[in-house]
Amino acid sequence: MLLLALLALLVAGGAFLASKHPASVKLRNRLAILRTSRNRIDGANSLIQRVQKDPSTPAALTKEEVIRTFATESWQSQAYSDWASIHLDTERIFPCIYATKGFKSDEHLFVFLDSDDLGDSRHIQAIASGLMHYLPRARALGPNTSLVVLTKYNNNTRTVEEYNVLFWKLLDGLARLDKVAWPADIPKDIDTERWAFSFNGEHVFAAVQTPAHQQRLSRHANSLTVAFQPKWVFDLLFSTDAKRESAKTKVRRLLSKYDTIPVSPLLANYGDEGTREFQQYFLMDENVPAPCPFKRLAADVDPSKA
Numbered sequence: 001m002l003l004l005a006l007l008a009l010l011v012a013g014g015a016f017l018a019s020k021h022p023a024s025v026k027l028r029n030r031l032a033i034l035r036t037s038r039n040r041i042d043g044a045n046s047l048i049q050r051v052q053k054d055p056s057t058p059a060a061l062t063k064e065e066v067i068r069t070f071a072t073e074s075w076q077s078q079a080y081s082d083w084a085s086i087h088l089d090t091e092r093i094f095p096c097i098y099a100t101k102g103f104k105s106d107e108h109l110f111v112f113l114d115s116d117d118l119g120d121s122r123h124i125q126a127i128a129s130g131l132m133h134y135l136p137r138a139r140a141l142g143p144n145t146s147l148v149v150l151t152k153y154n155n156n157t158r159t160v161e162e163y164n165v166l167f168w169k170l171l172d173g174l175a176r177l178d179k180v181a182w183p184a185d186i187p188k189d190i191d192t193e194r195w196a197f198s199f200n201g202e203h204v205f206a207a208v209q210t211p212a213h214q215q216r217l218s219r220h221a222n223s224l225t226v227a228f229q230p231k232w233v234f235d236l237l238f239s240t241d242a243k244r245e246s247a248k249t250k251v252r253r254l255l256s257k258y259d260t261i262p263v264s265p266l267l268a269n270y271g272d273e274g275t276r277e278f279q280q281y282f283l284m285d286e287n288v289p290a291p292c293p294f295k296r297l298a299a300d301v302d303p304s305k306a
């Protein structure tokens with residue numbers, strides 16, 4: 001309100017303000033300060049709304065856009081620097097070296113959510129928009145690309161179990177918003193060997209990090225984080241058996257140093273006998289499979305998806 005009043009004054013008293021009168025200089029400075037802090041708060045809070053209203057604002061941001069858009073003290077900037085510092089730590093090497101490589105070579109896009117409630121329809125919409133923006137561009141971004149969803153720090157941390165349920169609400173909500181048919185070669189029953197999350201007609205992997213993880217530190221983050229990778233990222237990485245073995249050995253060796261719990265026995269190649277892709281998205285903090293609350297995604301909404 002104060003800002004609006006001052007702005008009205010600015011319009012009405014243009015001539016006065018244009019003068020060199022000390023009072024007008026003071027008022028101008030005050031307005032500039034107010035405008036700056038106000039812009040920062042707005043910039044920090046309304047990105048998602050702007051993304052939805054203004055088609056020219058990308059639904060997912062490059063590293064450079066993140067740095068340009070958010071003031072250092074904003075929660076977005078905080079979440080981003082936490083994420084960056086985990087991936088760039090040279091003493092404790094983050095096990096997914098491909099994510100780090102992709103980050104360094106600017107292959108990731110970022111989406112920001114103002115809470116860790118992944119079941120919130122606003123957030124599901126923002127991630128759906130982010131994926132629709134990201135997936136068609138992913139190949140051009142590079143072979144180690146990800147869409148990274150960062151959330152506002154929450155002092156009231158939920159439990160690992162609660163985060164798992166919210167994550168599945170997110171996947172179910174995304175399936176409801178998906179405009180493209182589920183890929184014909186991927187079954188719809190989740191608890192099967194060849195099921196995989198798909199969006200926009202593409203097989204997409206997801207990995208969740210939560211503040212509640214205390215042992216599996218590779219799945220820990222100060223604020224909830226979800227990273228999506230198109231399946232072809234892994235296909236390139238694992239294009240020969242030798243490459244697959246070498247990549248897996250490297251990551252496993254790093255995981256066993258990084259985590260205070262043995263590497264999850266659930267990590268496996270997509271489609272291998274007896275494995276479940278869905279169990280790898282959200283790893284619990286113990287070596288037990290996370291429960292999935294759905295048999296199929298969006299089953300009751302779109303008969304073509306059921």
Ligand SMILES: *[C@@H]1O[C@H](CO)[C@@H](O)[C@H](O)[C@H]1NC(C)=O
Nearest residue numbers: 097098101102105142143144
């Ligand atoms: C992807 O990441 C891996 C692991 O760091 C690296 O060896 C590879 O060169 C990267 N690909 C490109 C094209 O940068």
Ligand SMILES: *[C@@H]1O[C@H](CO)[C@@H](O)[C@H](O)[C@H]1NC(C)=O
Nearest residue numbers: 075078152153154155156157
């Ligand atoms: C989180 O909670 C603690 C203790 O209740 C408080 O001291 C701290 O300021 C809070 N931090 C944030 C970011 O809200």
